[in-house]
Amino acid sequence: GESVGLHLPTLSVQEGDNSIINCAYSNSASDYFIWYKQESGKGPQFIIDIRSNMDKRQGQRVTVLLNKTVKHLSLQIAATQPGDSAVYFCAENFNNAGNMLTFGGGTRLMVKP
Amino acid sequence: DTAVSQTPKYLVTQMGNDKSIKCEQNLGHDTMYWYKQDSKKFLKIMFSYNNKELIINETVPNRFSPKSPDKAHLNLHINSLELGDSAVYFCASSPVVGDEKLFFGSGTQLSVL
Numbered sequence: 001g002e003s004v005g006l007h008l009p010t011l012s013v014q015e016g017d018n019s020i021i022n023c024a025y026s027n028s029a030s031d032y033f034i035w036y037k038q039e040s041g042k043g044p045q046f047i048i049d050i051r052s053n054m055d056k057r058q059g060q061r062v063t064v065l066l067n068k069t070v071k072h073l074s075l076q077i078a079a080t081q082p083g084d085s086a087v088y089f090c091a092e093n094f095n096n097a098g099n100m101l102t103f104g105g106g107t108r109l110m111v112k113p
Numbered sequence: 114d115t116a117v118s119q120t121p122k123y124l125v126t127q128m129g130n131d132k133s134i135k136c137e138q139n140l141g142h143d144t145m146y147w148y149k150q151d152s153k154k155f156l157k158i159m160f161s162y163n164n165k166e167l168i169i170n171e172t173v174p175n176r177f178s179p180k181s182p183d184k185a186h187l188n189l190h191i192n193s194l195e196l197g198d199s200a201v202y203f204c205a206s207s208p209v210v211g212d213e214k215l216f217f218g219s220g221t222q223l224s225v226l
Binding site for chain 1 (some may be wrong): 203216217
């Protein structure tokens with residue numbers, strides 16, 4: 001079964017507010033995590049990543065937080081815009097011998113104007 | 114100048130038919146993948162090829178046969194299509210094996226009637 005994420009919950013936020021999307025993972029051996037964004041009718045697009053030796057990583061308007069103690073990952077989007085509306089996936093990699101990304105079930109973000 | 118392109122975008126077919134989906138990447142990447150996304154948006158890896166060689170083959174029925182004529186192409190052939198094969202199929206690529214930042218195509222929505 002899937003070890004990462006939830007079954008497509010929906011988060012609805014007002015434009016301009018901050019968004020926080022959460023993800024739980026169960027494999028403590030995972031050492032690399034990625035967030036992807038998937039807009040309607042398109043393929044997933046890389047947003048930001050973090051390695052397990054870090055707790056926080058910032059990008060442009062996005063921040064990923066990793067809490068290894070409780071095996072939790074979050075994506076924070078500052079000043080959410082209508083263009084941020086999409087399904088967001090977290091993914092983990094626990095196989096350094098190959099490229100075995102395991103994706104979570106995704107969270108749909110809806111931004112209200 | 115699309116990075117990862119797959120055709121067709123939509124494929125509607127009858128049960129029992131054989132169909133192919135083509136994928137090409139112009140990024141010069143060594144590794145290519147096929148992912149399946151179900152109706153609940155859950156993404157699961159099917160195959161991974163590195164430089165035309167199969168490196169990951171998840172539990173996929175042998176009705177699915179990937180073919181990589183060169184490292185820029187990874188096609189997916191499906192024999193004897195079943196209703197449960199209906200899904201969106203994504204091709205992806207990454208620069209090298211172990212690089213988890215995947216570049217996805219826009220998907221092929223397969224509907225088996």
